[in-house]
Amino acid sequence: MAKVIMTADDSLTIRDIVSYTLTAEGYTVVQAKDGVEALKMITAKPIDMLITDLNMPGMDGIELIKKARAIPAYKFIPIVMLTTESTDGKKQAGKAAGATAWIVKPFKPEELVGVVKKVLR
Amino acid sequence: MSDVDRHLETFRLEAEDLLREMEEVILLIEDNPADREAIDRLFRAVHTIKGSSGMFGLTDIVSLAHHVETVLEKVRSGTLSVGRALIDLVLASRDHFSAMIEGQNVDMMAVGTVIARLQTMLGGGKAAAPGAAAKKAGGRSKGGAVAAYHIRFLPEPALFCSGTEPALLLEDVRALGECQIVAQTDAIPAWEDFNPENCYLAWDITLSTNGGVNAIRDVFVFVEDISRLEIVDLSGDYTGDPDAPLPKVGEILVDRGDIDQATLHEAMSLQNRVGELLTGLGRVSGEKVASALSQQEVLRKQQTAAQKDTVRVPSSKLDALINLVGELVTNQARLSQIAGAIGNMDLASPIEESDRLTAELRDLVLNVRMMPIGTTFSRFKRLVRDLSAELGKEIDLATEGAETELDKTVIDRLYDPLIHLIRNSVDHGIETPEVRARAGKPSHGTIRLTAAHHGAHVVISIIDDGKGLDTEAIRRKARERQLIAADRELSDKETFALIFKAGLSTAAKVTDVSGRGVGMDVVKREIDALRGTIDIDSELGRGTTIALSLPLTLAIIDGLLVDVESDRYVIPLSAIEECLELTDDRFATSTERNVIQVRGSPIPLLRLRDVFQIDSPRPPLEKTVVVAVGDVRVGIVVDHVIGNHQTVLKSLGRLYRDADCISGATIMGDGNVALILDLAGLVRHSLADEAADVAAARRAARG
Numbered sequence: 001m002a003k004v005i006m007t008a009d010d011s012l013t014i015r016d017i018v019s020y021t022l023t024a025e026g027y028t029v030v031q032a033k034d035g036v037e038a039l040k041m042i043t044a045k046p047i048d049m050l051i052t053d054l055n056m057p058g059m060d061g062i063e064l065i066k067k068a069r070a071i072p073a074y075k076f077i078p079i080v081m082l083t084t085e086s087t088d089g090k091k092q093a094g095k096a097a098g099a100t101a102w103i104v105k106p107f108k109p110e111e112l113v114g115v116v117k118k119v120l121r
Numbered sequence: 122m123s124d125v126d127r128h129l130e131t132f133r134l135e136a137e138d139l140l141r142e143m144e145e146v147i148l149l150i151e152d153n154p155a156d157r158e159a160i161d162r163l164f165r166a167v168h169t170i171k172g173s174s175g176m177f178g179l180t181d182i183v184s185l186a187h188h189v190e191t192v193l194e195k196v197r198s199g200t201l202s203v204g205r206a207l208i209d210l211v212l213a214s215r216d217h218f219s220a221m222i223e224g225q226n227v228d229m230m231a232v233g234t235v236i237a238r239l240q241t242m243l244g245g246g247k248a249a250a251p252g253a254a255a256k257k258a259g260g261r262s263k264g265g266a267v268a269a270y271h272i273r274f275l276p277e278p279a280l281f282c283s284g285t286e287p288a289l290l291l292e293d294v295r296a297l298g299e300c301q302i303v304a305q306t307d308a309i310p311a312w313e314d315f316n317p318e319n320c321y322l323a324w325d326i327t328l329s330t331n332g333g334v335n336a337i338r339d340v341f342v343f344v345e346d347i348s349r350l351e352i353v354d355l356s357g358d359y360t361g362d363p364d365a366p367l368p369k370v371g372e373i374l375v376d377r378g379d380i381d382q383a384t385l386h387e388a389m390s391l392q393n394r395v396g397e398l399l400t401g402l403g404r405v406s407g408e409k410v411a412s413a414l415s416q417q418e419v420l421r422k423q424q425t426a427a428q429k430d431t432v433r434v435p436s437s438k439l440d441a442l443i444n445l446v447g448e449l450v451t452n453q454a455r456l457s458q459i460a461g462a463i464g465n466m467d468l469a470s471p472i473e474e475s476d477r478l479t480a481e482l483r484d485l486v487l488n489v490r491m492m493p494i495g496t497t498f499s500r501f502k503r504l505v506r507d508l509s510a511e512l513g514k515e516i517d518l519a520t521e522g523a524e525t526e527l528d529k530t531v532i533d534r535l536y537d538p539l540i541h542l543i544r545n546s547v548d549h550g551i552e553t554p555e556v557r558a559r560a561g562k563p564s565h566g567t568i569r570l571t572a573a574h575h576g577a578h579v580v581i582s583i584i585d586d587g588k589g590l591d592t593e594a595i596r597r598k599a600r601e602r603q604l605i606a607a608d609r610e611l612s613d614k615e616t617f618a619l620i621f622k623a624g625l626s627t628a629a630k631v632t633d634v635s636g637r638g639v640g641m642d643v644v645k646r647e648i649d650a651l652r653g654t655i656d657i658d659s660e661l662g663r664g665t666t667i668a669l670s671l672p673l674t675l676a677i678i679d680g681l682l683v684d685v686e687s688d689r690y691v692i693p694l695s696a697i698e699e700c701l702e703l704t705d706d707r708f709a710t711s712t713e714r715n716v717i718q719v720r721g722s723p724i725p726l727l728r729l730r731d732v733f734q735i736d737s738p739r740p741p742l743e744k745t746v747v748v749a750v751g752d753v754r755v756g757i758v759v760d761h762v763i764g765n766h767q768t769v770l771k772s773l774g775r776l777y778r779d780a781d782c783i784s785g786a787t788i789m790g791d792g793n794v795a796l797i798l799d800l801a802g803l804v805r806h807s808l809a810d811e812a813a814d815v816a817a818a819r820r821a822a823r824g
Contacts, residue, residue: 013132013173106175
């Protein structure tokens with residue numbers, strides 16, 4: 001069964017690129033446009049990995065990571081933050097919230113695939 | 122389409138939305154610089170633009186966005202306040218983004234100037250470009266200088282199962298440099314729940330080392346999978362400036378993840394809730410604050426709900442749907458008519474039911490097209506802002522009733538007329554600050570743009586507190602241009618109406634903005650085409666109010682079906698005041714057959730038979746339908762009043778588009794066509810006729 005990866009990002013462009021890249025690698029990708037939606041979706045249907053933006057309206061990435069980690073099923077899944085260099089403090093906060101790794105935007109598709117393969121091994 | 126093109130297309134669409142959001146929010150912030158939520162929204166929009174454009178190597182956008190972001194970050198943290206200059210810069214940046222995204226030729230010099238100004242705002246060009254910042258950070262860790270770190274080592278309870286001894290790890294850390302280690306014991310459970318195989322401890326370590334982060338990571342590399350390790354570089358917090366404020370305890374706790382941002386905000390808000398402070402000062406009652414808060418909450422809920430549950434549909438699909446529903450309504454009317462003629466009782470009930478369903482469907486579909494007019498309002502803010510700056514005037518645009526809903530077609534077609542009217546107010550209405558001061562008015566002019574429901578109409582008013590219309594000047598000009606007869610006396614209302622005539626401009630000088638005397642007639646034509654009316658009110662020196670009254674929808678009107686001979690006409694119901702039988706005692710005098718008395722007031726009659734030149738004998742008892750067109754009441758004389766008729770509007774073909782007196786046609790249940798009367802046009806037409814008659818009579822009298 002293909003692993004299910006969620007991309008949570010308020011930018012449609014980023015979601016599209018993540019989704020397109022990982023689908024081509026054989027993963028199933030689901031999209032959420034903010035933390036609230038992401039949390040609702042992952043509570044309804046299990047995922048294997050979460051790739052989240054940090055700066056999102058409603059519930060931001062940090063909060064999402066925390067809430068996801070609080071769900072027993074997601075205690076151990078890889079959570080990767082997508083961040084830009086300007087949010088360094090947030091990157092640390094995301095890490096503290098339970099993120100497994102981060103990818104800095106802008107990223108190359110192969111970079112993304114590399115990280116995903118590593119954490120989903 | 123290649124992958125990149127596909128993604129670029131998505132990016133462009135998204136950017137368009139974000140740029141619109143930026144503009145809207147900037148203007149909100151201009152109105153209320155303390156609006157934190159708006160500042161957050163603005164920041165997020167810029168941030169997203171930066172992130173997405175980076176994906177396509179649009180480095181110019183990334184660089185500009187980065188600088189805007191840095192400035193906004195300062196605003197968010199409260200170290201920079203929002204001023205005119207900042208707003209101008211953000212607006213300029215927005216326009217540059219827009220041009221760069223559309224791939225237009227961008228003046229990079231201008232962009233450079235904006236960036237330089239943004240840097241100046243930060244106080245001496247401290248905002249390093251993203252690349253430079255990264256280099257600086259990299260240089261530090263490789264340079265081997267002593268840096269301080271906060272390390273939190275949180276092993277899983279199962280740590281021991283892998284045979285790890287945490288004490289040895291801590292020993293290794295201690296070897297890296299000067300350090301303080303504090304064990305966190307709050308996870309240790311009560312004795313009954315204590316499992317000796319689990320690790321309940323965590324450690325906080327503050328370490329000064331020249332080994333760099335990687336050396337620390339190396340220590341914990343083997344427990345990575347069964348523990349959480351956080352290493353925070355503290356040297357970033359120390360700027361080297363002895364006067365710089367130290368990080369606040371709250372920020373440190375947030376950074377460490379001991380509390381989240383929300384908790385911090387909650388705690389912070391305890392000290393500065395505006396409402397509570399005001400209550401404390403006794404300026405406003407607690408209940409009032411509570412109600413204001415609940416209002417805010419309701420608005421927020423509506424806003425988020427509206428953002429969440431929307432589906433975008435191209436309006437062409439909606440138009441097709443409305444057309445179909447229109448056909449359905451027509452067909453339904455035909456069915457009902459036939460069923461009525463047959464008189465079959467079994468048929469009556471399902472037909473009635475289907476009548477009801479059709480009506481419901483029609484209302485629902487029409488409602489889908491309803492949009493709050495506020496979307497257009499926000500665009501005018503920018504217009505007024507730019508124009509007034511250009512003309513050296515100080516003008517505020519205040520809007521009311523942005524939530525008023527109107528058919529999307531009406532809103533779209535209103536845009537140009539409104540732009541024109543607002544431009545006129547900015548250019549001719551509001552005076553320069555000096556003139557205003559001399560007239561004893563506040564130097565700041567105000568234009569109010571309001572929308573409100575009035576029955577089946579929406580009234581949109583543009584109200585300015587400018588110099589008002591000079592009726593004398595307008596009359597003089599109109600006579601000069603021979604738009605009116607030299608000896609004609611005009612009421613103020615009639616005079617105001619002259620500004621819609623082509624070729625009349627009383628502006629002393631023509632500016633870029635307006636004053637060429639073209640346009641107002643176009644406004645009038647467009648509003649007429651929307652079946653709307655324009656009402657002008659003005660007081661010299663005090664200001665002008667222009668009120669546009671528009672139907673809620675263009676697709677369907679409620680009308681009264683009448684006939685003259687065998688021709689049928691529909692009179693829009695919203696204009697009708699009453700229907701009367703034209704008995705002899707109605708007439709004011711026995712000789713004057715064109716005016717009747719209705720409860721004491723005279724009402725001129727307009728005979729459709731004359732207007733449409735139907736040469737057949739009148740029935741013995743005619744009917745008259747009293748309608749109100751603007752301020753004028755007219756009795757429209759017809760043969761019979763047939764009854765209410767809900768009408769799906771069909772526009773007339775190209776050949777008949779300019780026909781006076783008729784605004785459209787409709788197909789009746791029996792397949793016949795009825796013409797829809799354009800009341801304003803009808804009145805205009807008759808007045809013109811009358812004027813011609815009078816002129817002819819005068820000529821005859823003189824000759």
